[in-house]
Amino acid sequence: MDKRLHIVGGGMAGSEAAWQAANMGVEVVLHEMRPEVGTFAHQTGNLGEMVCSNSFRSDDHEQNAVGLLHWEMRAANGLIMQMAQKHRLPAGGALAVDRDPFAESVTEALTEHPNISVEYGEITELPDDGTWIFATGPLTSAKLGEAIQAETGSERLAFFDAIAPIVYAESINMDVAWMQSRYDKGETEEEQKAYLNCPMTKDQYEAFIDALMAADKTEFHEGETAGYFDGCLPIEVMAERGRETLRFGPMKPVGLTNPHDPDNKPYAVVQLRRDNALGTLFNIVGFQTKMKYGAQTEVFKMIPGLQDASFARLGGIHRNTFLNSPTLLDDQMRLKSRPNIRFAGQVTGVEGYVESAAMGLLAGRLAAAELLGKNLQTAPQDSAMGALIHHITGGAEAKTFQPMNVNFGLFRPVEGLKGGRRGRKDRYKAYTDRAKVVFQEWLDGQS
Structure with a gap:
């Protein structure tokens, strides 16, 4: 035996x-x-x-x-x-x-x-x-x-899981973005600045949502129905639930102050989290997506600070x-x-x-x-x-x-x-x- x-x-x-x-x-x-x-x-x-x-x-x-x-x-x-x-x-x-x-x-x-x-x-x-x-x-x-x-x-x-894209840190415009954890959470200065933040005005947010909704998406094979786990929803699926959904989800602006413009609160904020110890890669938090690759680069480069972003990995979807x-x-x-x-x-x-x-x-x-x-x-x-x-x-x-x-x-x-x-x-x-x-x-x- x-x-x-x-x-x-x-x-x-x-x-x-x-x-x-x-x-x-x-x-x-x-x-x-x-x-x-x-x-x-x-x-x-x-x-x-x-x-x-x-x-x-x-x-x-x-x-x-x-x-x-x-x-x-x-x-x-x-x-x-x-x-x-x-x-x-x-x-x-x-x-x-x-x-x-x-x-x-x-x-x-x-x-x-x-x-x-x-x-x-x-x-x-x-x-x-x-x-x-x-x-x-x-x-x-x-x-x-x-x-x-x-x-x-x-x-x-x-159900279907979606993967978030990863950006090369050197391609992010730090004259626009800044490092800060929400509410400065963390015991050390490094922890308090663990996230990279990209701010959006109301007009920028509205234009981003329009582009997100119109972008080409991955189609499912015949016989497959699209069900998602709520904890890993594609960003465009969240947007379809209402134009303000993302602003109260992964793009919420609370607990953050833009040092480049401290007197004006961003209407929405895209956060990126360090993906490796070297700090050369950052993943876009909550931005799982089923957009096709070409659409991803166009839409995500609309985010202030990511206009010249270079992607180490684009998002995707899997069963x-x-x-x-x-x-x-x-x-x-x-x-x-x-x-x-x-x-x-x-x-x-x-x-x-x-x-x-x-x-x-x-x-x-x-x-x-x-x-x-x-x-x-x-x-x-x-x-x-x-x-x-x-x-x-x-x-x-x-x-x-x-x-x-x-x-x-x-x-x-x-x-x-x-x-x-x-x-x-x-x-x-x-x-x-x-x-x-x-x-x-x-x-x-x-x-």
Whole structure:
């Protein structure tokens, strides 16, 4: 009998699953189809390659659910959080990373681990025996997707993710733009100036919206319907919801003062965030797009400060596949029809790098414990990780199931706390305090 754990997919979830299982003493085979089989979005064959963004979002573990998830993953000796911290970039209160060195470090850590071997090549079928985790992410290959569809007996659910463009810093006009984090957030001057800001007047904003709406967009293939995850909407889709939508979203001007013209508040502001440690690349925050390449350069060069912008990467759009996990997976993340197979990451119906890695962490530990003959329960429901896995494997309504970020709405109420906006700070602190206790107890019970 094969006592190895096979993991398919070397993204956030698969890499974290391999790391956790290997550290528990299990022999792991990590299967990655890249670079032999490429994808639309990936540019390298590295494990843990970041595609859509270089941010893990808020690192506040007392008032933010994703920050709490950071804390739990660090407590569990998570590889993704270790490497994110090692390659951290200034981003105000967010955890942003230098994506290429990050992926290189993840790859090095996994390939040098004595319990991990990496095999390159595409897996196209669901195996009948052995212990497997499928963490193939939003870009599950067509053949494997067909095998999953055949096994689950239902049509694959899908939505579309869009990628934001990246600009060379040297091509940005700093006589127009300036560096400042919103509300000067951050403990150091570097953090307080982590974002590059491009101001717009009302006339410039209106002209930009007109051009955005009129630009040529990517068309979908026959038979595909366009559904989007709300946390990653293309900018033109947001604009279609109302001309002021962007000004109250990624282009909101609040908390910023233009030092070039301090007496006049911008009508709208486009923010860019550093994308690498050298500071030579900046991505346009919230500007995921499905515009065609030629249209992107024309429209984005209308942004003051980006008139002469040179793009290291233009935006794009890709299909994201996920399971109807409430009907298909048990609370151990196993496929009910084939309990030798677990799923992890975005394919389970979580959204975001952090959530994907967290589900990989959990799947890796559960699978390793099973191989070692141990009875490990899933993460406690009052932890961030537990609240998320409870939601996707039973707490969500199956008929309307859609990908979900971690958020405090998934948490069970804390008794004795009042609701409403005034009590929110105390409520969130109570959630995080409780979560840290139960999660640490869960970890201690495995040692």
